Amino acid sequence: xxxxxxxxxxxxxxxxxxxxxxxxxxxxxxxxxxxxxxxxxxxxxxxxxxxxxxxxxxxxxxxxxxxxxxxxxxxxxxxxxxxxxxxxxxxxxxxxxxxxxxxxxxxxxxxxxxxxxxxxxxxxxxxxxxxxxxxxxxxxxxxxxxxxxxxxxxxxxxxxxxxxxxxxxxxxxxxxxxxxxxxxxxxxxxxxxxxxxxxxxxxxxxxxxxxxxxxxxxxxxxxxxxxxxxxxxxxxxxxxxxxxxxxxxxxxxxxxxxxxxxxxxxxxxxxxxxxxxxxxxxxxxxxxxxxxxxxxxxxxxxxxxxxxxxxxxxxxxxxxxxxxxxxxxxxxxxxxxxxxxxxxxxxxxxxxxxxxxxxxxxxxxxxxxxxxxxxxxxxxxxxxxxxxxxxxxxxxxxxxxxxxxxxxxxxxxxxxxxxxxxxxxxxxxxxxxxxxxxxxxxxxxxxxxxxxxxxxxxxxxxxxxxxxxxxxxxxxxxxxxx
Numbered sequence: 001x002x003x004x005x006x007x008x009x010x011x012x013x014x015x016x017x018x019x020x021x022x023x024x025x026x027x028x029x030x031x032x033x034x035x036x037x038x039x040x041x042x043x044x045x046x047x048x049x050x051x052x053x054x055x056x057x058x059x060x061x062x063x064x065x066x067x068x069x070x071x072x073x074x075x076x077x078x079x080x081x082x083x084x085x086x087x088x089x090x091x092x093x094x095x096x097x098x099x100x101x102x103x104x105x106x107x108x109x110x111x112x113x114x115x116x117x118x119x120x121x122x123x124x125x126x127x128x129x130x131x132x133x134x135x136x137x138x139x140x141x142x143x144x145x146x147x148x149x150x151x152x153x154x155x156x157x158x159x160x161x162x163x164x165x166x167x168x169x170x171x172x173x174x175x176x177x178x179x180x181x182x183x184x185x186x187x188x189x190x191x192x193x194x195x196x197x198x199x200x201x202x203x204x205x206x207x208x209x210x211x212x213x214x215x216x217x218x219x220x221x222x223x224x225x226x227x228x229x230x231x232x233x234x235x236x237x238x239x240x241x242x243x244x245x246x247x248x249x250x251x252x253x254x255x256x257x258x259x260x261x262x263x264x265x266x267x268x269x270x271x272x273x274x275x276x277x278x279x280x281x282x283x284x285x286x287x288x289x290x291x292x293x294x295x296x297x298x299x300x301x302x303x304x305x306x307x308x309x310x311x312x313x314x315x316x317x318x319x320x321x322x323x324x325x326x327x328x329x330x331x332x333x334x335x336x337x338x339x340x341x342x343x344x345x346x347x348x349x350x351x352x353x354x355x356x357x358x359x360x361x362x363x364x365x366x367x368x369x370x371x372x373x374x375x376x377x378x379x380x381x382x383x384x385x386x387x388x389x390x391x392x393x394x395x396x397x398x399x400x401x402x403x404x405x406x407x408x409x410x411x412x413x414x415x416x417x418x419x420x421x422x423x424x425x426x427x428x429x430x431x432x433x434x435x436x437x438x439x440x441x442x443x444x445x446x447x448x449x450x451x452x453x454x455x456x457x458x459x460x461x462x463x464x465x466x467x468x469x470x471x472x473x474x475x476x477x478x479x480x481x482x
Contacts, residue, residue: 424464
């Protein structure tokens with residue numbers, strides 16, 4: 001019980017910090033950049049950014065997640081090999097750069113200025129996540145919580161200066177926007193490296209253990225899952241720009257809705273980052289492990305339902321508030337993009353459980369099938385439906401992946417599904433839909449609607465998993481991680 005208390009305490013800090021900083025970055029900075037530079041210009045950036053993410057598995061090949069899992073499980077052979085894994089990452093970085101630029105040349109990319117910057121950002125981000133992975137593997141969750149917002153805090157300050165004080169600092173452009181991201185990610189990586197050095201982690205290269213085929217084969221499934229999930233999450237934006245007749249514009253519209261999905265999905269990604277080392281270390285304690293997994297699912301699914309239902313009913317107000325123009329196409333894209341968050345959340349929880357408990361290969365097969373569904377649907381739907389086709393493809397494939405992962409984790413890892421809570425999810429979705437429909441008929445102010453949605457969701461959370469989340473709330477103020 002003490003372990004789960006510490007987990008929820010640090011998870012609470014992580015969520016609070018990210019709930020304060022990252023929405024400011026996404027809606028105050030990233031959104032403002034799109035409004036300033038234009039839909040098509042931002043769409044070109046969005047497409048190439050997704051292209052760089054899809055190939056980013058070459059930066060790691062799963063070594064970070066594999067090394068994180070082994071450290072968390074206190075595998076003695078991996079404790080002093082940080083230097084070797086760092087050296088391997090530098091080799092992978094060279095291969096990534098060569099492949100991305102070669103692929104860019106083959107597909108006829110014209111915006112090389114953007115591609116150079118996004119590749120550099122991916123390299124630095126991978127290094128930053130590697131350092132943070134070592135921190136979470138040692139269960140220094142509170143330190144990682146603060147690091148998780150460092151780069152975005154700096155970006156917000158620097159980009160905000162250009163956006164809101166252009167007479168003093170100059171106008172924002174895509175080029176300057178990317179340069180700031182490079183600088184801030186580099187700074188955050190250096191800070192995390194200094195923290196590890198101060199905590200006694202030594203990055204020493206041991207030549208005698210540099211090349212071990214069995215380690216490569218063990219880590220390979222982690223690399224495959226990173227590749228598959230990158231394709232699943234990001235390839236649609238690149239395909240949209242490439243194969244639609246008005247690709248840049250459609251990609252820009254999709255980016256407007258995807259920004260909201262990405263912002264909401266950040267919560268699930270943060271939960272997964274904490275859940276992986278926790279489950280790897282504690283899954284032999286079935287009751288404690290199962291309570292943590294179930295509590296995480298209750299939180300993420302109810303949050304996802306609230307986001308999806310809210311977006312469906314008040315998308316016109318969201319579109320007008322954030323992007324300052326009315327577009328029927330953009331509103332429809334937003335309505336059908338956000339509900340995919342439910343599938344994302346199931347994958348975050350049960351994909352993490354399968355990874356942490358050694359069932360990574362079956363998870364690869366599940367994700368591969370979801371990727372095939374997603375790519376086929378995108379190729380079929382994008383030419384006629386554009387961005388809306390991407391939404392339909394993501395909605396179907398993400399639900400498929402999430403539900404299948406949940407049932408497989410239940411079968412193989414004894415992760416409780418708690419079927420009664422599924423009916424509670426359905427009831428909550430129906431209640432929220434009825435409430436928002438009534439609000440639309442009564443012309444209730446959107447902000448009051450959001451408060452109502454938050455209140456209903458909070459009640460549902462405590463009704464579904466009160467024990468786990470009361471524990472979290474009570475421990476948040478009192479628990480300190482050493």
